[in-house]
Amino acid sequence: MSDLKSTLIEWRRDFHKHPEVGFLEMRTASLVAKRLTDLGYEVKLGREVMNPDYCMGKPDDEETAEHYEWAKENGALEEFLPYLKDGYTGVVGILDTKAPGPTVAYRVDMDALPIYESTEESHVPKQKDFRSVNNYMHACGHDAHTTIGLGLATLLSENKDQLRGKIKLIFQPAEEGVRGARSMVEAGVVDDVDYFMALHIGTGVPFNEFLASNNGYLATSKLDVTFKGLASHAGGHPEEGKNAMLAAASAVLNLHAIPRHSGGSTRVNVGELHAGSGRNVIADSASLKVEIRGENSELNAYMKNYAEEVIKGAALMHQVDYDIKLVGEAVNAVGSVKLAEKMFQEAEKVGLKCQLEENKPSGSEDATYFINAVQKQGGYATYCVFGTNLAAGHHNEKFDIDEESILPAVQTLFETTKSLTAE
Numbered sequence: 001m002s003d004l005k006s007t008l009i010e011w012r013r014d015f016h017k018h019p020e021v022g023f024l025e026m027r028t029a030s031l032v033a034k035r036l037t038d039l040g041y042e043v044k045l046g047r048e049v050m051n052p053d054y055c056m057g058k059p060d061d062e063e064t065a066e067h068y069e070w071a072k073e074n075g076a077l078e079e080f081l082p083y084l085k086d087g088y089t090g091v092v093g094i095l096d097t098k099a100p101g102p103t104v105a106y107r108v109d110m111d112a113l114p115i116y117e118s119t120e121e122s123h124v125p126k127q128k129d130f131r132s133v134n135n136y137m138h139a140c141g142h143d144a145h146t147t148i149g150l151g152l153a154t155l156l157s158e159n160k161d162q163l164r165g166k167i168k169l170i171f172q173p174a175e176e177g178v179r180g181a182r183s184m185v186e187a188g189v190v191d192d193v194d195y196f197m198a199l200h201i202g203t204g205v206p207f208n209e210f211l212a213s214n215n216g217y218l219a220t221s222k223l224d225v226t227f228k229g230l231a232s233h234a235g236g237h238p239e240e241g242k243n244a245m246l247a248a249a250s251a252v253l254n255l256h257a258i259p260r261h262s263g264g265s266t267r268v269n270v271g272e273l274h275a276g277s278g279r280n281v282i283a284d285s286a287s288l289k290v291e292i293r294g295e296n297s298e299l300n301a302y303m304k305n306y307a308e309e310v311i312k313g314a315a316l317m318h319q320v321d322y323d324i325k326l327v328g329e330a331v332n333a334v335g336s337v338k339l340a341e342k343m344f345q346e347a348e349k350v351g352l353k354c355q356l357e358e359n360k361p362s363g364s365e366d367a368t369y370f371i372n373a374v375q376k377q378g379g380y381a382t383y384c385v386f387g388t389n390l391a392a393g394h395h396n397e398k399f400d401i402d403e404e405s406i407l408p409a410v411q412t413l414f415e416t417t418k419s420l421t422a423e
Contacts, residue, residue, distance in 0.1 A: 013130035015143035019112030022174030036093035046083035057327030101165025102194035108149035109175035151410035178330035181366035198367035205387035213340035219300035222328030231284035241282025248286035264295030333368035335382035346415035
């Protein structure tokens with residue numbers, strides 16, 4: 001295992017050094033596709049595993065084309081780029097043992113964040129020369145997730161004779177902002193899956209501990225809101241203007257005033273407000289970035305509908321036009337405890353301490369689309385977290401993981417696959 005461990009660290013550092021944000025993971029996806037192909041997997045990618053109608057918050061054509069050039073210049077493999085160049089960057093590797101058995105699937109995510117990575121000398125990626133080469137950063141561990149997926153692919157391929165059924169490894173784009181999973185579900189990627197597991201590293205779980213059946217993900221919707229008014233001289237003719245900034249400000253205050261629901265936890269946050277063009281100009285445009293959440297999809301719908309009415313009301317009050325774009329969304333889900341317990345047995349063999357997550361809603365995850373789809377067709381699905389030591393919290397410029405956590409994660413998933421396919 002020592003050779004695999006060093007290879008995993010090498011892969012992880014390469015992904016960390018070359019981060020790509022959602023729907024732009026062209027270099028990452030091309031390397032994943034190549035390694036899966038070399039291991040003997042049937043590889044599907046791009047539109048074959050993503051339904052374009054369900055991609056949310058996708059970068060425009062100009063940004064996509066610009067990143068395509070970056071990817072080509074930074075090591076992307078051109079044999080796979082034609083499938084990825086339009087920003088449909090999902091990859092699925094399929095290992096068919098040809099022996100009767102269940103279909104087992106794992107999802108790992110590949111995208112980074114629009115964060116500028118720390119340049120401090122104490123930052124390990126800076127010290128060891130794998131700090132990001134661009135203005136993005138793997139500040140949530142998805143570089144490790146992609147690596148774990150490839151490590152699992154390696155062990156499965158090398159031990160195919162010990163397995164039965166079919167294994168699917170799903171490399172998902174655009175988890176950040178909960179934008180990429182639904183397109184893969186709608187493309188039928190998990191239609192034949194009996195067991196499904198999504199994974200994460202960190203999230204506050206201690207090093208050498210393992211958590212599964214995390215039922216605590218809130219449903220969520222991400223909204224981009226624009227107000228369009230009419231500019232005018234603020235001193236000379238203020239009455240001729242239509243103030244988009246006032247509409248936006250009114251919306252912000254009243255969005256945060258939405259009554260909470262007695263049926264469970266709800267959240268709302270306006271994370272960004274941009275407006276105006278000059279001190280003496282009535283602002284003719286304004287934009288908001290809004291997110292709402294609910295303990296379940298019904299509560300999220302309550303918050304979303306209320307938010308849309310607040311935005312409409314603010315626009316009417318100030319006589320401006322408005323537009324709301326849904327740029328990300330996820331549902332809630334409840335993990336299958338039976339599958340979590342099976343994973344516990346295998347994680348303990350690897351030496352990890354296990355815990356079952358209580359239902360304490362906090363963040364959101366679009367792996368819930370996969371979980372619900374598999375359960376709806378009679379399968380089992382769960383979410384699991386491999387603990388690690390963190391240099392800083394998730395989405396922080398100093399984020400870094402303990403690379404000693406990667407191999408145990410690979411081993412746990414491999415042992416789980418053997419156990420599930422033996423049944």
